[in-house]
Each structure stands twice: as structure tokens, then as C-alpha cells.
Amino acid sequence: MTREVRNWDMALRALAALSVAPNALRGMILRARAGPVRQRFEEALTLLPLPVRRIHPSIDDTQLFGGLNVAASLSAGHMVRDRGIADTPAALILPMAERTNARLAARLAQMLDADTGHVMLLLDEGVEPDENAPASLANRLAFHCDLGDLRLAEAPSHALDGALLEEARKRYADVTFSSTCIADLVTAAACFGIDDARAPLFALCCARALAALDNAKSVGPDHLHDAAALIYPCRATRIPENMPEPPKDEANPEKTDETTAAGDDLADIPDTLLIEAVAVHLPADLLAGQERKRASGSRDAGAGAGQRRLGNRRGRPLPFRPGRHGGTARIDVVATLRTAAPWQVLRRKHRPTGARLIIFPSDIRVRRFEERSDRLIVFAVDASGSAAMSRMAEAKGAVELLLAQAYVKRDRVALVAFRGTCAEVLLPPTRSLVQAKKRLSALPGGGGTPLASALQYSLEIASQGKRAGFSPNLAILTDGRANIPLNGRTGRSEALTDAKAMARQWALSGFPAVVIDTSARPGPQGRDLANWLAGQYLSMPRADAECLGSATDAALSG
Amino acid sequence: MAGTHAAPEIRTQPMNTPFPFSAIVGQTQMKLAMILTAVDPGLGGVLVFGDRGTGKSTAVRALAALLPPITVVSGCPVNSATPEQCPDWANIASDKLVERPTPVVDLPLGVTEDRVTGALDIERALTAGEKSFEPGLLARANRGYLYIDEVNLLEDHIVDLLLDVAQSGVNTVEREGLSIRHPARFVLVGSGNPEEGELRPQLLDRFGLSVEVRSPDTIKERVEVIRRRNAFETDHDSFMAHWRGEDAMLRDRIVAAREALPDTSTSEDALTNCARVSLALGTDGLRGELTLLRAARALAAFQGQPAVTRAHLREVAPLAMSHRLRRDPLDEAGSATRVARVLEETLE
Numbered sequence: 001m002t003r004e005v006r007n008w009d010m011a012l013r014a015l016a017a018l019s020v021a022p023n024a025l026r027g028m029i030l031r032a033r034a035g036p037v038r039q040r041f042e043e044a045l046t047l048l049p050l051p052v053r054r055i056h057p058s059i060d061d062t063q064l065f066g067g068l069n070v071a072a073s074l075s076a077g078h079m080v081r082d083r084g085i086a087d088t089p090a091a092l093i094l095p096m097a098e099r100t101n102a103r104l105a106a107r108l109a110q111m112l113d114a115d116t117g118h119v120m121l122l123l124d125e126g127v128e129p130d131e132n133a134p135a136s137l138a139n140r141l142a143f144h145c146d147l148g149d150l151r152l153a154e155a156p157s158h159a160l161d162g163a164l165l166e167e168a169r170k171r172y173a174d175v176t177f178s179s180t181c182i183a184d185l186v187t188a189a190a191c192f193g194i195d196d197a198r199a200p201l202f203a204l205c206c207a208r209a210l211a212a213l214d215n216a217k218s219v220g221p222d223h224l225h226d227a228a229a230l231i232y233p234c235r236a237t238r239i240p241e242n243m244p245e246p247p248k249d250e251a252n253p254e255k256t257d258e259t260t261a262a263g264d265d266l267a268d269i270p271d272t273l274l275i276e277a278v279a280v281h282l283p284a285d286l287l288a289g290q291e292r293k294r295a296s297g298s299r300d301a302g303a304g305a306g307q308r309r310l311g312n313r314r315g316r317p318l319p320f321r322p323g324r325h326g327g328t329a330r331i332d333v334v335a336t337l338r339t340a341a342p343w344q345v346l347r348r349k350h351r352p353t354g355a356r357l358i359i360f361p362s363d364i365r366v367r368r369f370e371e372r373s374d375r376l377i378v379f380a381v382d383a384s385g386s387a388a389m390s391r392m393a394e395a396k397g398a399v400e401l402l403l404a405q406a407y408v409k410r411d412r413v414a415l416v417a418f419r420g421t422c423a424e425v426l427l428p429p430t431r432s433l434v435q436a437k438k439r440l441s442a443l444p445g446g447g448g449t450p451l452a453s454a455l456q457y458s459l460e461i462a463s464q465g466k467r468a469g470f471s472p473n474l475a476i477l478t479d480g481r482a483n484i485p486l487n488g489r490t491g492r493s494e495a496l497t498d499a500k501a502m503a504r505q506w507a508l509s510g511f512p513a514v515v516i517d518t519s520a521r522p523g524p525q526g527r528d529l530a531n532w533l534a535g536q537y538l539s540m541p542r543a544d545a546e547c548l549g550s551a552t553d554a555a556l557s558g
Numbered sequence: 559m560a561g562t563h564a565a566p567e568i569r570t571q572p573m574n575t576p577f578p579f580s581a582i583v584g585q586t587q588m589k590l591a592m593i594l595t596a597v598d599p600g601l602g603g604v605l606v607f608g609d610r611g612t613g614k615s616t617a618v619r620a621l622a623a624l625l626p627p628i629t630v631v632s633g634c635p636v637n638s639a640t641p642e643q644c645p646d647w648a649n650i651a652s653d654k655l656v657e658r659p660t661p662v663v664d665l666p667l668g669v670t671e672d673r674v675t676g677a678l679d680i681e682r683a684l685t686a687g688e689k690s691f692e693p694g695l696l697a698r699a700n701r702g703y704l705y706i707d708e709v710n711l712l713e714d715h716i717v718d719l720l721l722d723v724a725q726s727g728v729n730t731v732e733r734e735g736l737s738i739r740h741p742a743r744f745v746l747v748g749s750g751n752p753e754e755g756e757l758r759p760q761l762l763d764r765f766g767l768s769v770e771v772r773s774p775d776t777i778k779e780r781v782e783v784i785r786r787r788n789a790f791e792t793d794h795d796s797f798m799a800h801w802r803g804e805d806a807m808l809r810d811r812i813v814a815a816r817e818a819l820p821d822t823s824t825s826e827d828a829l830t831n832c833a834r835v836s837l838a839l840g841t842d843g844l845r846g847e848l849t850l851l852r853a854a855r856a857l858a859a860f861q862g863q864p865a866v867t868r869a870h871l872r873e874v875a876p877l878a879m880s881h882r883l884r885r886d887p888l889d890e891a892g893s894a895t896r897v898a899r900v901l902e903e904t905l906e
Contacts, residue, residue: 106708195773
């Protein structure tokens, strides 16, 4: 049985458990592209003991939590409130869950916490591994299923019987479990590096639901294993020690140093069967995913909340705000009329001869927009003796190419060259291709590698750019072999310490970075530098200008 | 359409019963911080930052059930203690006093300004044509707690508004032809996940105490967490019966501490130590050492001791100071470690 087919069965089993204990398990995330397979799964959702409703990632608060119905209020002469989706328990389907912003996620999470009896199904359509449903919501839902590239033929229709589920639902509350169950589940969670206390709770409830489905009086070992296999794999952050056979064994060196740091408390594993049951289902790219998460550092943090700017001219529309006429903002006519509408009866009483529509300044609502800010790419180019002169020509070419597209991409480019004792800002942030060409033509090479100084200058440009409203990025072309510290004297170890400190500082600022290793035989230094910068690493010993330009662009826009 | 479904029957626990405060496993720092604000509401609120699933929201909601009831004028929208304190606009006729649980008001994300400050009562305006004030969340939170979950995601204009009110203790509404002031003295409790966004330093500083919570790191504690939570959900009545007793004992201690607080003395030595710690940490402004002193007094009162000692200062300093430090990019240690280091140096 392939991994996908197994996933389909798991997803159906999860759905069965969810429909037995909806209030305890809260919901699931289904990662799948829109298509017939997902459609088939959605059809099975009628098994849930709740009405199914669809919401969308840009749903507003009035729809979600209810609010004043202006039209009905006016005609009825008293307040008419619309009931929100949050008022009646329902199974909420949220498609395009990976596009949910942090605010909506927080509100939905609050709704789940308030025990309103809702079940949520997030349909995550992310393509890239780091396009995911918001974590704050994901943690509150028990199941995460990935249907991957399953074909319709591999996904048979479910054979679940609504009446049987109904009976299991009644039995659920009476299912007992031994006290060792909790200990086993918690220990297993710790083995996989799961810190969230919700995970073992979900697993316990899931085991009980599965036992109820099997018409068992108490939770047996099979239920426990199945439940753990359903809940834990997607939450795991590491592969446990003493595993007889990790699913993918290429990444062992990293694994060991992670697990030893975890503490001795996890040394004894009481139930190896349980661990194995989970380990079989671990995602194949577990370690890669963790690596990615660490590398992107604070940036995935905001779930995309990063480089945004509020404006009132262009961009994506945001909810309106009270405002003033005559300012720079544009008036939202519909919202203004809606605000003024309930007052008309009252105002006409005071001003019977006035205009038919009486609008006060306080009614005025203005539009707001959210705009992605322009990108500023800081190129730091190693012009030292250790980097061959040809590198410089390619770097120049790449800068020019990026600038040529700058108008379309809304990029600005700055260039820092470093050689000898100190770095030098060759090109302050600009969009002008002509100016860039002029400055770039006179770039000498040779001398030491003052990496720390280069990073210092780049960070300065980046923070200035940030204040001016840009999203700074760093592309550094070097072999990473620093030998000049900040003070300009020589000293390899001192140079490295300084470079490390400056790189860490860059990482703290949270700006993206990419290290392009230009040396013919790449050593570990380039990769180290990328780690310190919390950025990406590209080794391009033989790239030409065009390659370099497009690789930088791709790496930074990812 | 919901009629045919049996959803409400599945529920095994009554709605809105908070998890008992004393049944929360571990998290001593967080619990201590909350108890201190209960002893001295003037401390200025608690900020709880930490990983997911560590019981942040649970603890705040549990606090509501724990706190002793307050005496309010029946029907007063701002929970006034005596009929004289009732605002004029409320038109409270009765002077009957009733006991009410300490209010804990949830401030949801995406709340509108109108709901927070209060606004013209649209219903009255539409139907009766009268201009009257409909109090908002700030009025309801007076003499109680205002809880903001995911405080770091709150919209900026709401944050500014809260800062202003939290600072002055008075909510002023000047809009739609209304001009209204009412007391709004509340303890701000914020929780959030630092990974999702940072708080502005101005808002950070307004919180008296801050706590960072982490998942318990021993299997034993984690098992206990799950066990209690499960008992809460499945064996609700007997679980609550047991922990309600514990909660009552804690409540009595808090009440006793409130009474003892005015008599708790602070020596010259304690004052000097506060200043020294604050100076060594390089915090901006004087709010840090003031909070440090108040928190230490509250702790002394809670422990039933007559005066503030160094031990009290040492215990509360991480709570009172760690969010006031300037971030130092080249210092790898967390702020808690830095506070501990400074305490080691100054208080020995």
C-alpha cells in the first residue's frame, strides 16, 4: 500500500473519530489540492452530527459573530441583529486555509476555545512546504491529514454508516481507560518532541472515540496506537532515540545532536510499540521541515504578517475606519451611507426642512488599503583576492539584470563591495540603471576579506531602507573566508568572531538573506555564514550573471 | 436546520465553567503574578507570553472564578461601590448593594472602538429618539480585569485607546454629541505568542508584570496536566468539588493579604535595593522600580510577613523587570537570565 492510499484510510478514520467526539477533537486540517478526491472527502463530511457551513479566509466579523442588520432595522423601526456563524454550532469548512491571516486565525481560535460546539475543517491548499494553515489554529484541531497526489481511483468512497456512528457517539462518554494510557501517550509525545499539552489530550479522546467505534468498553492498545498514529506524526519535531529503523535515515548526524539536547527524562521508553506505530507515519521530510523552520527563524512567525504597510491609495482593501473628509484618504461611500442610515429618522425630526439625506461628519468612513512594500536588495560582493576577479564581473552583471527588471518588480538595489581593510558602499539604494552602471564600472579587486565590515554596512543600509518603508533583503556573494575583523587589522579567528556577531545581528533584524558561495571548491564557511544569517545558502561556482540574478531573485522571493 | 442534530447533547461539561485555578499544574511564575495583581490591583496588569498549549488562556479564565466577589450598586453599569459614585448618565435610582463576582471582561480581537469605549445607544435613538449612552467594555471592566488574548495582534488604534485609559483610570467619550466620563480602573491581562508578533515597547511598559511560560519539562508533570484536564472534562462534579476547596483557601489568603497590604512596611534598605537593581538593569523611567517595590510588598503581604525583604525582591524582580530591558542584539542570553545575573550582583 502506498503512502497516499494509507493517508486516505487514515483521513477517513480521523473523520469517523471526529464525528464520534466532535467537541473533544475540534476538527481537522486536510492538505489537498481542490479536485475530485477532496470533493469525495467533503461529501463524507455529512457524517458529522452538525450542519456544514462554508466560510472563506476574508470573512468579516459581522458574518462571523453577528451584527446589526441595517436594512432590516430601518424597515422594522427597531434593532434587528443578524445571528453570526459563531452563534450556532456547525461544522465550518474553511477553504484556502493557508491564506488565513493571523487576525482571523486568532478569532477562530478564540471561538474554538469558547466551547461553542463548532468543528473546523481547514482545507489547506498550500503547494510549497512552507505554505501552511496558521499554527495557532492548527494546534487546536486534532487531525492533520495530507492527501498529497492521491488519484480518485485510489480513494474509494467511505463505508461509514451514519447510524453506527450515532450509536458510537452515545457510547463515547462511557468508554473507560486505564491510567497507564495517559502516561504512555505523554511519554510518546515527549519522545517525538511534542510540547503542546493538547496533543496527548487529543490522542486520549481519539483513542476513546475509536474504542467507541469498535464497540469496546475500554481503550485497548490498538486504539491507543491508532490514535497516536493519527495525532502525533504531523506534530512531531524530532525522531526519537533508539529507533530501530527511522523512516528516512539520511539525516542521522543532525538527529543525534538534537535528541541529546532534549534531556534525560525521555531516556526510558515504556511502550516501543506505540512509538513505532507513530514513527511509521512520520512525514518523510520531518527533519528538512524542522531545518526550514529554524532557518526562516522569526520570519514565518508573523504567518506573513511581515512586510506590510497600510496606505489609503492602493493595495488590498481593508475594513473601513471612521475618518475625515478632505484628508488624503478616500471616502467609502457605501460604508458612510450605512453609518448614516439608522439616524435619518431622528435627524429629520430635528431638521424637518433640511436635505433628504442628512450626513454628519462623524458618519464619514474612509477606505484603507494594505500594500506590499517595495523590496530593497543589498548586494554584498566579495572583491578580495580570495574571490576570483571573474566573480566580480558576474556580480555586476547580476546587479544590472535585477535593476533592469526593477521597475516591474518594484525592486531597489544597493551594492556593498568589500576588500582590503574595510567595506565600501558602492551604490546606495537606487532604481537607476544608468547610475548603477557608472558606479559599477570602477570596482577594483584584491586584498583581504573584511566580512564583518561588509555585514555592518549592509545592515546599516537595510535598517535605513526599512525606515523608509522598504523590505530589505541581503544577497552576499562570498566564499565566507573572513580574515579582517572590524578593527581593520588582521587575525583570522577574531575576524570570524566579528563576522559571526554581525551575522547574528542581521538574523535578529529578521530580514531575509541568501549566501551565494562563489568559490570553486565550496568549504563549510559559506554554509556557516548562511546559518548565522538565518538565510539560505546557494553554491554557484560556475554561474554566469543571468543565473546569479535569477537565483537571487528566486531565493529572496521564496 | 440545526433542529435535527443532536450537537448540544454530546457536551459532557457544562458550558463556561472555568478550569480551577489551583488545579493548574506547575507554571508557578504565572500563578504568582496573577495572585499578586489580585492582592494589589494597582500593580498594573500581567502579560503572559509563551508557547502554544501551555495554559495561558486557561489560567486567566480560572482567575475569574478564584477572585473574591465585589459589592456593587445594583444595576450600575460601571460597578460602582456606593450609590454616590454612580455616574449621572446612568440614572441609577436604587441604592441597593449586591455582591457580584469580580468582572473579567474579554476584549476580542477585531473589536470596534464603539464597543470598547461605549457609544450612543442606537436602539434608544432609533425607537425613542433619545440620546443616551450605551456603556462599552471599559465600563464593564471597571474594578475588575480586562483580558486580551493575542494582545500582540490587537489593532493599533485600540491599543492606543487602552493605553490611555489604563494610564488615567478614566474613560472619556467625546463623540456623537455625547460628553461622558466614567471611571475605568481595571487590571490589564494580556496573553500572546511572541512568535506571532511583538508588542510595542510603550504597551509592554504599561504591564506591571510579565511572565514567560513554557511547557512543563518532566513527564510526570505532563501526565498530571493531562490527567487533571481529562478529569475536568469527564468527571466534572467530583473534580470541581475537590478543587473548589483549594480555590477557596487561596481566595482566603488573597483576602487576608489585601487587608495586610497597607500595614506591610518597606525599609530604606528595600528602597535602595529596588533602585540599585533598576539602575543596574538600565531600565527607562521609574515605572520599573515602582512596580518592583509594589510587587514585593504584595508578595510579603501574601506570605503574611510584616516587611519586605531581599528574598521578596529577588522573587518578584524577574516578573517586574524582564520586559523593561532594552534589547541587546549582541547578548545571546534571554532577558530573564540577564535579570537573574544582575540580581546576583546587586543583592548579594
